Amino acid sequence: MRKLNPGLLMSIPTLLFLFFWFFFPFLYNIYASMHYWTLYRPDIQFIGAENFIEVLTSIDFRNAAFASFFYTIICFAVELPLGLGIAVLLSREFKGVGIARVIVAIPILMIPIGTSIMWKLLTMPKLGLLQYFSEVLGFGVIDFYGNFWLASLLILLIDAWQWTPFFAIVLLAALVSLPREPYEAAKVDGASPFMVFTKITLPSIQPVMVIVSILRVLDLLKLADPIFVVTKGGSGTETLSAYIWRVAFKPLDIGYGGAVAVLYWILMFVLANILVRRFKSVIQ
Amino acid sequence: METSLKIRRDLSEKNVGRRSFLKVAGATAGGLIVGGVAGYLLNPGEKVWTTVTETTTKTVTGTATVSPTAVPWEQYFPRADRIMKDWELKWTGWDPTEYITTTDWVRSIDWGKVKSKYSGQTVTMACEGVDISAPQTFQPGFQGISGATLQLFGIPPETLHEKLMAEFTAGTGRYDTAELFGAWAQAYFPYMIDIRPFAQTYGVDLKDIHPAFRMMNTGPNGELLGVVEDADLHSFILRKNLLDKAGLKIPDTWDEVLEACEVLKPIGEKEGWYPWITYYSAKGFLTFWYWGTIAVQFKDVTYTRLDSWEPNFVGDEEGGVRALEIHKKLLSYSPPGSINNTYELGREQWLAGLGAMATSHQCWPRQSYDPELSKISPLNTDNIIEIRPYPRGTTRHAPENITTTYLGIPKTSKNQELAFLWSVYMNSQESSALMGCHGTGVESGFVSVISNPKVWKGQPAYKNIWETAWTAATETFVYLPEAYAIEEAAGAEIYRYLDGSEPSAKKALQNAEEAVRKILDKAGYLKTGIKPPPWTVEDWCKEHNEVNPKP
Numbered sequence: 001m002r003k004l005n006p007g008l009l010m011s012i013p014t015l016l017f018l019f020f021w022f023f024f025p026f027l028y029n030i031y032a033s034m035h036y037w038t039l040y041r042p043d044i045q046f047i048g049a050e051n052f053i054e055v056l057t058s059i060d061f062r063n064a065a066f067a068s069f070f071y072t073i074i075c076f077a078v079e080l081p082l083g084l085g086i087a088v089l090l091s092r093e094f095k096g097v098g099i100a101r102v103i104v105a106i107p108i109l110m111i112p113i114g115t116s117i118m119w120k121l122l123t124m125p126k127l128g129l130l131q132y133f134s135e136v137l138g139f140g141v142i143d144f145y146g147n148f149w150l151a152s153l154l155i156l157l158i159d160a161w162q163w164t165p166f167f168a169i170v171l172l173a174a175l176v177s178l179p180r181e182p183y184e185a186a187k188v189d190g191a192s193p194f195m196v197f198t199k200i201t202l203p204s205i206q207p208v209m210v211i212v213s214i215l216r217v218l219d220l221l222k223l224a225d226p227i228f229v230v231t232k233g234g235s236g237t238e239t240l241s242a243y244i245w246r247v248a249f250k251p252l253d254i255g256y257g258g259a260v261a262v263l264y265w266i267l268m269f270v271l272a273n274i275l276v277r278r279f280k281s282v283i284q
Numbered sequence: 285m286e287t288s289l290k291i292r293r294d295l296s297e298k299n300v301g302r303r304s305f306l307k308v309a310g311a312t313a314g315g316l317i318v319g320g321v322a323g324y325l326l327n328p329g330e331k332v333w334t335t336v337t338e339t340t341t342k343t344v345t346g347t348a349t350v351s352p353t354a355v356p357w358e359q360y361f362p363r364a365d366r367i368m369k370d371w372e373l374k375w376t377g378w379d380p381t382e383y384i385t386t387t388d389w390v391r392s393i394d395w396g397k398v399k400s401k402y403s404g405q406t407v408t409m410a411c412e413g414v415d416i417s418a419p420q421t422f423q424p425g426f427q428g429i430s431g432a433t434l435q436l437f438g439i440p441p442e443t444l445h446e447k448l449m450a451e452f453t454a455g456t457g458r459y460d461t462a463e464l465f466g467a468w469a470q471a472y473f474p475y476m477i478d479i480r481p482f483a484q485t486y487g488v489d490l491k492d493i494h495p496a497f498r499m500m501n502t503g504p505n506g507e508l509l510g511v512v513e514d515a516d517l518h519s520f521i522l523r524k525n526l527l528d529k530a531g532l533k534i535p536d537t538w539d540e541v542l543e544a545c546e547v548l549k550p551i552g553e554k555e556g557w558y559p560w561i562t563y564y565s566a567k568g569f570l571t572f573w574y575w576g577t578i579a580v581q582f583k584d585v586t587y588t589r590l591d592s593w594e595p596n597f598v599g600d601e602e603g604g605v606r607a608l609e610i611h612k613k614l615l616s617y618s619p620p621g622s623i624n625n626t627y628e629l630g631r632e633q634w635l636a637g638l639g640a641m642a643t644s645h646q647c648w649p650r651q652s653y654d655p656e657l658s659k660i661s662p663l664n665t666d667n668i669i670e671i672r673p674y675p676r677g678t679t680r681h682a683p684e685n686i687t688t689t690y691l692g693i694p695k696t697s698k699n700q701e702l703a704f705l706w707s708v709y710m711n712s713q714e715s716s717a718l719m720g721c722h723g724t725g726v727e728s729g730f731v732s733v734i735s736n737p738k739v740w741k742g743q744p745a746y747k748n749i750w751e752t753a754w755t756a757a758t759e760t761f762v763y764l765p766e767a768y769a770i771e772e773a774a775g776a777e778i779y780r781y782l783d784g785s786e787p788s789a790k791k792a793l794q795n796a797e798e799a800v801r802k803i804l805d806k807a808g809y810l811k812t813g814i815k816p817p818p819w820t821v822e823d824w825c826k827e828h829n830e831v832n833p834k835p
Contacts, residue, residue, distance in 0.1 A: 127633075252453075
């Protein structure tokens with residue numbers, strides 16, 4: 001009698017977990033997306049690809065996709081260099097560096113909704129602290145909620161405030177684990193700090209940078225908390241996650257919402273594949 | 285460079301032993317436990333229900349009616365001195381030990397029987413987070429009178445509907461009673477019990493609830509899906525002192541409102557306030573509601589045609605277009621960012637004194653007087669708060685009572701009768717009068733309360749509500765389970781005009797009609813040829829053979 005592979009046996013709980021928490025809901029979602037199905041009504045109706053066509057022709061979906069990519073790009077473009085700069089600073093030894101590292105890490109520990117609410121309170125017209133300083137400095141009341149660009153600036157501030165430390169901490173760990181020999185050799189050769197940074201440090205931490213960047217990009221594509229709190233999806237800031245909440249969970253239209261979710265997943269899957277393949281050599 | 289090398293060396297040379305790790309982990313866990321216990325012990329806990337002395341029982345036999353079997357429980361009856369703050373009693377001039385309503389079903393129930401049956405049991409309630417102070421106010425009294433324990437769960441209003449629907453459709457039975465928005469009542473219908481049998485058992489007269497606030501909660505066969513907890517109509521509120529200073533009379537029409545805003549704007553810029561506060565306008569159903577309250581003041585807008593479900597937002601004389609233009613103009617007179625206002629933000633702006641005029645539910649006017657909540661309270665400033673009927677378009681309706689909230693009892697409730705008793709305790713005539721006058725944000729819907737001049741002193745907006753409720757109108761969509769989806773879809777289209785992505789108000793409304801038409805068509809309403817139910821209180825009363833109470 002053939003012996004059962006012990007490795008396979010030990011994997012069964014994980015496989016079951018994956019099946020019930022991922023594969024089955026995913027397949028069920030595809031099934032739902034091909035039906036007219038709201039939880040208000042007991043009957044469901046097969047409609048094929050109608051939901052998908054409606055999603056792809058919906059201006060709201062296109063706007064939400066644009067907003068998702070827009071915030072991903074601007075947040076990433078700010079958080080990565082800023083996080084790297086903070087990591088370089090924190091890799092030096094100075095008095096209080098230990099406390100500085102803890103303080104830098106605090107924003108990551110806060111719940112995202114709480115962070116967003118905090119920033120909303122700071123920017124409330126006439127009532128928020130930032131608005132007070134804005135008026136004192138002569139800029140008047142700033143419309144952070146009703147104007148797309150200013151609302152986007154606020155969303156960028158919220159996200160960067162909370163997640164730049166994520167880059168900083170991961171890159172700091174990479175920096176402190178670098179071997180010392182190349183630096184000693186560079187010192188002997190008389191290389192400038194800029195050359196050392198660009199020719200030794202950056203290439204050495206590149207794999208870590210790529211990995212943390214991919215993780216952060218995929219995370220940014222799911223951006224939702226600041227949108228819910230600051231604008232409720234208004235002023236053109238509605239991202240795909242906020243859009244799904246509005247069209248799936250609010251009206252309980254799991255058919256249409258399911259179609260949006262499937263398309264969203266395809267988008268993320270394709271992007272993740274592109275990124276991993278593009279940077280495969282770097283990661284390896 | 286050298287510094288980073290030093291750090292790396294130091295780290296590699298450190299030995300983190302098992303013992304030291306356990307010490308640190310133990311210390312951290314201990315700290316968390318101590319902190320958690322301290323936080324729990326320092327929690328102020330429940331409000332203590334004021335106990336009464338022997339002398340107060342004398343007032344029981346005064347003008348208010350109290351059943352003899354109820355006398356031992358009198359100490360738990362909602363009464364002014366047990367609910368109201370000192371400044372409220374001073375302001376109203378009431379005798380705090382007298383009841384302000386002459387009939388109250390709490391005073392007629394045999395609580396002795398109730399306590400013997402339900403003592404020790406638990407009843408749960410899901411409520412809107414912003415209004416949680418209302419049930420909290422009555423929680424100690426109910427627990428005392430019934431012997432049961434009441435557990436409250438507050439949920440943010442923007443997510444209340446979907447959270448409750450998730451619970452109901454999953455059949456979790458988590459809540460014995462839940463606060464349900466009347467506008468979406470039809471979605472809840474299949475999951476709720478009809479409370480009429482319990483009402484009959486306990487002698488609860490539900491007809492005292494004004495028809496304007498019963499329209500949405502009544503089923504096709506007269507079933508009633510819950511006691512009304514929060515009966516809202518909008519009023520027009522203003523700080524008359526600011527208008528007087530500008531030499532303005534109180535506007536009566538929307539055009540006059542806009543003219544007044546234009547005059548007030550430069551004054552407000554100097555003094556740090558705005559002509560208008562937009563109650564709510566955030567993308568989705570809030571946009572639709574706000575536009576709708578203005579649109580129904582134009583007689584050609586009826587949400588749907590009266591003889592079919594065909595959407596009617598534009599109006600034959602483009603009244604809906606005018607309303608949307610007014611909505612956008614009002615935003616320009618409001619604090620920046622008001623386009624995305626929700627109830628809480630709008631309220632904070634009003635109570636902080638950022639606006640001269642607004643339309644809102646009757647909670648704002650009452651809260652304006654509260655010196656603890658409001659910077660514009662006439663009790664400690666020179667402000668004069670006026671409450672008037674809604675500005676007129678080509679007609680005047682009391683705006684639709686779309687935010688009537690009632691306390692429904694799910695079929696999955698483990699304790700339906702106890703849940704019913706809680707719902708009537710919290711929402712009796714006296715309870716609701718006190719709630720309205722106490723500024724909890726939750727308002728009475730009883731004819732006997734809103735028409736009571738004594739109560740007007742504590743809630744000045746009730747006079748206006750009593751005078752206008754008989755003219756109220758409601759969206760016809762509230763009779764459909766898809767109401768929420770319809771409001772969200774229409775609101776999203778209307779919002780496009782407000783944020784400028786659609787330049788034409790008429791096009792935005794036409795797009796909204798199209799979005800709603802799609803939903804109605806998919807659900808089969810456009811094929812059936814059935815007329816929508818009546819949308820005005822007057823017509824509803826005619827159809828149900830009821831009197832429409834008027835002043």
